[in-house]
Amino acid sequence: MTTAAPQPPADLVIDHCTVLVHDEDGGIDFRADRAVVVRSGAIAELPASGEAAGIEARERIDARGQVAMPGFVNCHTHAPMAALRGIAEDLPIEEWFNERIWPVESQLTDRDVELGARLACAEMIRAGVTCFADHYFAMDRVAAVVEETGLRAQLGWAYFSSQGPEGRARSLEFAREHQGAADGRITTALAPHAPYTVTADDLAATADLAREHGLPVHLHAAENRAQTDHSLKEHGLTPIEILDRAGLLATDLLIAHATGLTERDFELLAAAPGRIAVATAPRGYLKFGWDTTPVRDLARIGVPVGLATDGAASNNTLDVWEAMTLTALTQKQATRDPRWLTARQALDHATRQSARAVGLAGRIGALRPGHRADLVLVDLSGPHTQPVHDLADTLVHCARSSDVTTTVVDGRVLMRDRELRTVDVPATVAELEERLPVLTDRSHGQRIQTYEA
Amino acid sequence: MTTAAPQPPADLVIDHCTVLVHDEDGGIDFRADRAVVVRSGAIAELPASGEAAGIEARERIDARGQVAMPGFVNCHTHAPMAALRGIAEDLPIEEWFNERIWPVESQLTDRDVELGARLACAEMIRAGVTCFADHYFAMDRVAAVVEETGLRAQLGWAYFSSQGPEGRARSLEFAREHQGAADGRITTALAPHAPYTVTADDLAATADLAREHGLPVHLHAAENRAQTDHSLKEHGLTPIEILDRAGLLATDLLIAHATGLTERDFELLAAAPGRIAVATAPRGYLKFGWDTTPVRDLARIGVPVGLATDGAASNNTLDVWEAMTLTALTQKQATRDPRWLTARQALDHATRQSARAVGLAGRIGALRPGHRADLVLVDLSGPHTQPVHDLADTLVHCARSSDVTTTVVDGRVLMRDRELRTVDVPATVAELEERLPVLTDRSHGQRIQTYEA
Numbered sequence: 001m002t003t004a005a006p007q008p009p010a011d012l013v014i015d016h017c018t019v020l021v022h023d024e025d026g027g028i029d030f031r032a033d034r035a036v037v038v039r040s041g042a043i044a045e046l047p048a049s050g051e052a053a054g055i056e057a058r059e060r061i062d063a064r065g066q067v068a069m070p071g072f073v074n075c076h077t078h079a080p081m082a083a084l085r086g087i088a089e090d091l092p093i094e095e096w097f098n099e100r101i102w103p104v105e106s107q108l109t110d111r112d113v114e115l116g117a118r119l120a121c122a123e124m125i126r127a128g129v130t131c132f133a134d135h136y137f138a139m140d141r142v143a144a145v146v147e148e149t150g151l152r153a154q155l156g157w158a159y160f161s162s163q164g165p166e167g168r169a170r171s172l173e174f175a176r177e178h179q180g181a182a183d184g185r186i187t188t189a190l191a192p193h194a195p196y197t198v199t200a201d202d203l204a205a206t207a208d209l210a211r212e213h214g215l216p217v218h219l220h221a222a223e224n225r226a227q228t229d230h231s232l233k234e235h236g237l238t239p240i241e242i243l244d245r246a247g248l249l250a251t252d253l254l255i256a257h258a259t260g261l262t263e264r265d266f267e268l269l270a271a272a273p274g275r276i277a278v279a280t281a282p283r284g285y286l287k288f289g290w291d292t293t294p295v296r297d298l299a300r301i302g303v304p305v306g307l308a309t310d311g312a313a314s315n316n317t318l319d320v321w322e323a324m325t326l327t328a329l330t331q332k333q334a335t336r337d338p339r340w341l342t343a344r345q346a347l348d349h350a351t352r353q354s355a356r357a358v359g360l361a362g363r364i365g366a367l368r369p370g371h372r373a374d375l376v377l378v379d380l381s382g383p384h385t386q387p388v389h390d391l392a393d394t395l396v397h398c399a400r401s402s403d404v405t406t407t408v409v410d411g412r413v414l415m416r417d418r419e420l421r422t423v424d425v426p427a428t429v430a431e432l433e434e435r436l437p438v439l440t441d442r443s444h445g446q447r448i449q450t451y452e453a
Numbered sequence: 454m455t456t457a458a459p460q461p462p463a464d465l466v467i468d469h470c471t472v473l474v475h476d477e478d479g480g481i482d483f484r485a486d487r488a489v490v491v492r493s494g495a496i497a498e499l500p501a502s503g504e505a506a507g508i509e510a511r512e513r514i515d516a517r518g519q520v521a522m523p524g525f526v527n528c529h530t531h532a533p534m535a536a537l538r539g540i541a542e543d544l545p546i547e548e549w550f551n552e553r554i555w556p557v558e559s560q561l562t563d564r565d566v567e568l569g570a571r572l573a574c575a576e577m578i579r580a581g582v583t584c585f586a587d588h589y590f591a592m593d594r595v596a597a598v599v600e601e602t603g604l605r606a607q608l609g610w611a612y613f614s615s616q617g618p619e620g621r622a623r624s625l626e627f628a629r630e631h632q633g634a635a636d637g638r639i640t641t642a643l644a645p646h647a648p649y650t651v652t653a654d655d656l657a658a659t660a661d662l663a664r665e666h667g668l669p670v671h672l673h674a675a676e677n678r679a680q681t682d683h684s685l686k687e688h689g690l691t692p693i694e695i696l697d698r699a700g701l702l703a704t705d706l707l708i709a710h711a712t713g714l715t716e717r718d719f720e721l722l723a724a725a726p727g728r729i730a731v732a733t734a735p736r737g738y739l740k741f742g743w744d745t746t747p748v749r750d751l752a753r754i755g756v757p758v759g760l761a762t763d764g765a766a767s768n769n770t771l772d773v774w775e776a777m778t779l780t781a782l783t784q785k786q787a788t789r790d791p792r793w794l795t796a797r798q799a800l801d802h803a804t805r806q807s808a809r810a811v812g813l814a815g816r817i818g819a820l821r822p823g824h825r826a827d828l829v830l831v832d833l834s835g836p837h838t839q840p841v842h843d844l845a846d847t848l849v850h851c852a853r854s855s856d857v858t859t860t861v862v863d864g865r866v867l868m869r870d871r872e873l874r875t876v877d878v879p880a881t882v883a884e885l886e887e888r889l890p891v892l893t894d895r896s897h898g899q900r901i902q903t904y905e906a
Contacts, residue, residue: 082836083840085839085840085842085851086840086841086842086843086846086847086850086851087842089795089796089843089846089850090785090791090792090795090796091791091792092791092792093791119836119839120836122836123835123836123837126835126836126837127837283782285786286782286783286785286786287781287782287785287791287850288785288791289785289786289788289789289790289791290786316846316850316851317837317850317851318837319837328740329736329739329740330739332543332739332740332741332742333738333739333742333743335742336742337742338543338544338545338740338741338742339543339544339545342542342543343542343543381878381879382576382579382878383535383572383573383575383576383579383876383878383881383882384576384579384580384770384771384772386538386572386878386882386885387536387538387539387882387885387886387889388539389538389539389540389889389893390539390542393539393542393769394539397539397542397740397769397770398538398539398769398770400853400855402853402855423836425834425835425836425839426834428836429836429839429840432839432840433840436840436842440842
């Protein structure tokens with residue numbers, strides 16, 4: 001007589017929740033009264049609640065009245081800039097860079113980067129963000145904070161051509177050394193800053209390195225229409241045409257913003273041999289008075305658009321939920337079509353398309369057996385989320401990040417019942433406050449770059 | 454020998470908070486480590502915290518780390534429509550009215566209105582809204598809910614010309630009977646629906662009644678550009694010109710939306726003999742794909758613009774904090790000027806201008822001795838609101854309604870530490886859910902009106 005070997009306890013069982021699921025075609029639906037069973041950091045099964053009652057687990061959450069959904073992915077941010085939140089308000093981009101951000105960043109220490117990143121991770125965990133694509137300096141410090149806080153991240157060490165060849169070399173070195181770090185939660189990218197700060201030669205060299213080392217590339221391009229116009233005037237080429245000539249459209253390329261695209265660009269992106277994605281951060285575009293990313297045109301040519309917040313120094317928040325809602329709202333306004341970008345489409349950007357944008361399709365972005373257990377629980381009992389007519393509409397247009405009660409990454413509970421488990425916010429803020437007077441003093445007259453795009 | 458009579462205990466002392474204050478010119482500033490002392494429903498004094506220690510009080514709140522600011526005013530809403538939240542998503546205005554809202558409203562009972570209003574009041578108290586201007590039907594039920602929940606409101610019973618003279622008569626009767634109700638927390642207005650649903654004769658009669666009875670008028674006008682174009686084609690007049698000919702620009706007039714204004718309209722509004730104000734609800738304009746209210750042009754001619762959410766059936770939320778943030782963001786985008794509508798300007802719309810819009814200047818909208826004690830406490834200790842460089846920026850661009858911990862109206866604490874004291878949300882939602890299947894069944898084929906503007 002043989003019996004099945006007894007299963008070891010699950011890492012985590014979340015019971016009695018409604019689960020956001022993707023059907024075979026990627027469509028979004030909801031299953032009531034389900035459980036999420038997590039083993040070895042992955043989703044093992046999504047049984048009916050009744051069937052989960054007998055499953056032994058090291059941690060169990062009764063999620064009655066809550067929705068379980070994939071954690072949000074912040075597809076383009078500069079987490080350490082949380083330290084600079086609020087220092088440059090109500091300014092055009094030139095002044096924002098030249099008079100505030102780049103002077104302050106010239107004094108930034110590794111410790112500032114670490115404190116800013118830690119504060120950002122606390123904010124993101126509370127807002128239901130489980131993964132972020134970061135593009136900044138001193139990224140070894142950011143990697144350490146990702147390791148410590150339990151988040152997932154795609155990290156790239158930014159560089160300008162003004163730094164000489166060392167910038168590019170450091171970006172490559174960081175990417176090679178940290179690929180797969182933090183038990184696989186960290187992936188990496190090469191991170192040239194933008195076509196207006198990195199030369200055509202350096203961009204071409206980056207494309208070569210990306211191919212040689214099998215690395216994706218994450219950069220800013222066509223951030224606004226004025227940049228595109230400036231590029232056309234200076235080079236006779238749009239920023240996207242510059243990326244194309246450099247060979248970057250043949251890489252796995254994540255383009256931040258892309259609000260200044262032209263018809264020629266759409267043709268190039270449609271025909272690109274690489275895996276191209278765009279990250280849209282709609283709050284900042286409103287704040288700078290720009291157009292927004294042309295999401296409908298990008299959908300037409302099959303380019304996935306992930307959601308993002310950019311850094312807190314421009315966007316103020318790292319709230320991807322807000323980015324989702326604002327994407328729905330601003331796309332309707334930009335196209336003058338209230339039927340465009342429905343709540344289900346917005347949720348598709350927040351889940352499937354964002355996972356693709358950071359190169360993690362098939363691993364995150366859906367609650368499906370085999371996917372990593374990156375998920376959040378959302379409490380819909382508040383008066384602002386009642387009554388519920390369609391859960392997709394409720395999530396996108398009524399709920400907000402403060403309705404997230406629980407955040408799980410790789411099966412580990414980073415926040416439960418709104419209590420953070422991996423970050424000490426008061427200690428982080430207290431040390432940051434001590435450093436701010438020196439950090440924000442701009443009397444030294446230095447800056448790391450000059451914006452002329 | 455005589456001694457001063459001992460003062461009776463204060464209603465409420467809030468201690469150790471930072472207070473948002475308006476200076477003589479209306480400019481916004483902050484005073485650290487203050488107390489708010491409330492007596493007889495009004496702000497009695499704002500002493501330094503140390504001086505407040507000896508003041509006896511019936512309720513005392515230690516508000517360390519929090520900001521006390523005037524409660525938000527929702528200058529245009531339809532509170533009962535919280536019952537219809539989510540029933541009409543991603544639709545142009547014609548379908549929204551004709552296929553969804555007006556059919557459903559044809560079946561609305563007084564009980565539905567009451568439940569919807571109660572849910573809306575719960576949402577608003579939680580979001581830091583202390584006063585709302587409501588424009589709907591069965592307003593006696595809304596008045597009862599205002600009485601019971603403790604909020605302040607300006608209420609108007611809406612009417613269409615299609616209802617015959619009874620509609621206007623009922624609006625007047627309600628306004629006269631409920632003026633000053635709920636211990637003075639209720640004020641009233643005449644509430645013709647809009648120039649596209651109320652005839653020129655009825656509008657003129659309304660203006661006469663407003664003058665005769667000393668009542669303000671609250672209506673929708675120039676909601677979008679298409680309405681203005683339609684009005685010009687039908688009547689050779691803009692909606693504002695229709696209001697002018699009816700004599701309504703000589704009354705105390707609150708115009709909801711006004712996104713479709715023309716140059717001729719600005720001239721008329723600038724010269725208007727009445728006290729004109731506009732309520733802007735920017736979320737809904739994005740969602741319908743409209744222009745937004747031209748706030749800068751209205752500022753130029755001295756017309757105050759209050760913040761609003763419209764009803765939850767179009768706007769989804771009743772979150773005036775979100776309206777404040779979106780006003781800052783969408784005005785920058787509409788004018789393509791990142792310097793316009795600073796955080797302090799947004800706070801001025803949320804406080805001083807909103808109080809003026811609902812006819813309560815000098816009574817609410819500022820924390821100042823003699824003003825009614827309508828205020829909220831905001832917790833800024835969350836990672837998303839740190840560090841603080843300038844409190845105005847933090848409030849407008851980082852904080853959100855869920856950071857409100859405590860809401861006070863007329864000196865009465867309606868929510869403390871996020872616990873509602875005057876509304877039972879689960880009971881309200883449970884009864885509403887039972888009624889929804891009948892309410893949202895549109896098989897009867899009826900509607901209360903047809904939208905043709």
